Amino acid sequence: MDTQAEQSLPATKPSIDELRVQFENYKLRCEQQNKLEESKLQTFCLDDEMQQLHEDLLLLRQGLEQLQLQNSNPDAIEQCPLSSNGIEQSQPQSQQEDKPLIISTGESQCLFEHCRRRVDSQLLLLHYISDHSSGAEGFQSCYSVAEGERVVLTFNAQSCAYQTNKVIGLLAYSGSLLQLQMRPKRRHVYNSFLPQQHAHLEDHVPVVVLICRTSACAGLKDKQLAARVLKRAQPENEVYVIWLVTPQQRLQLNATLSICGRDAAKRCSSIVAVRQVRHSQNTCRFMPVDANYWRLSFGEMQKISNNFRDDLHLEIALTELEERLF
Structure with a gap:
């Protein structure tokens, strides 16, 4: 009877607390399973990445070995044949290289005294040749000079007005002899619209040579002191300043200067950097x-020019620096 009574009793339901514990255990097992799956997946991905990296390194090593072999044996280099598409693409590039590259650095005021015109650097040489190559203020000619060559400009010191810039020469720098032999395919044009007799100077860099007779006090930073001293200045306190100017900013030129009169033994020399216009x-x-100028004292000029009776000969040689220093 007791056994039959126990079997007839209904089974007791789990409590809320028991269900909560079972649910938390289930969540914990699921999280552990998910972490295990993620770790396995990351391991597989890492193995694939390592395999790809290994293959890339192997290809790189093979390429380096082949390059070293080609460098050690020039005959092993094979020339790849050009496809028709490659030829079609190279033609426009060659045509583009044939076109001249116009190099302009903006405009600046003309360096001739009493000329207030502002001239573009591309037209500077044309302006000087057309408007200032004749008359009392004009220079003798435009001289083409390469690195290693020398040109001589002749002038008279008495023609230098006080505190007035005077252009004594115009140069056209063609570059070093090595650059002339290895001229790039794409020609650089620094001067445009030149007359026919000067058309060969299109790819030359213009350089202007100037001189000014001024007071030695002009170099003082204290302008008030310089003005007071200037009122009592004597001709013996004057100096002659010589410098060179170019409109180009792409290269740095140095000029080796040497000046003498009729007596070549009486000579002075200096090296200056060409200034920017x-x-x-x-x-x-x-x-x-x-500091990019050459200052000659009154006594030096008087001695060289035989008391200002002889013409002076200024010898100039240009050299080009590989890198611009300032």
């Missing part, structure tokens, strides 16, 4: 802050 050409402004 965009900077001030007023000696009172650039002398205190710029």
Whole structure:
């Protein structure tokens, strides 16, 4: 009877707390299973990435070995045949290289005294040749000069007005002899619209040679002191300043200068850097802050020119620096 009574009793339901514990255990097992699956997946991905990296390194090593072999044996280099598409693509590139590259650095004021025109660097040489190559202020000619060559400009010191810039020569720098032999396919044009007799100077860099007779006090930074001293200045306190100017900023030129009169034994020499035309050409402004000029004292000029009776001969040689220093 007791056994039959126990079997007839209904089974007891789990409590809320028991269900909560079972659910938490189930969640924990699921999280552990998910973490295990993720770790396995990451391991598989890492193995694939390592395999790909290994293959890339192997290809790189083979390429380096082949390159070393070609460098050690030039005959082993094979010339790849060009496809028709490659030929069609190379033709426009060659045509583009044949076109000249116009190099302009903006405009600046003309360096001739009493000429207030502002001239583009591409037209500077044309302006000087057309408007300033004749008359009392004109220079003799435009001289083409390469690196290693020398050109001589002749002038008279008495023609230099006080505190007035005077152009004594115009040069056209063609580059070094090595650059002339290895001229790039794409020609650089620094001067445009030149007359026919000067058309060969299109790819030359213009360089202007100037001189100014001024007071030695012009180099003082204290302008008030310079003005007071200037009122009592004597001709013996004057100096002759010579410098060179170019509109181009792409290269840095140095000039080796040498000046003498009728007696070649009486000679002075100096080396200066060619200045930029965009900077001030007023000696009172650039002398205190710029060292790229040659200053000759009154006594030196008097001795060289035989008491200002002889013409002076200025010998110039240009050299080009590989890198611009300033």
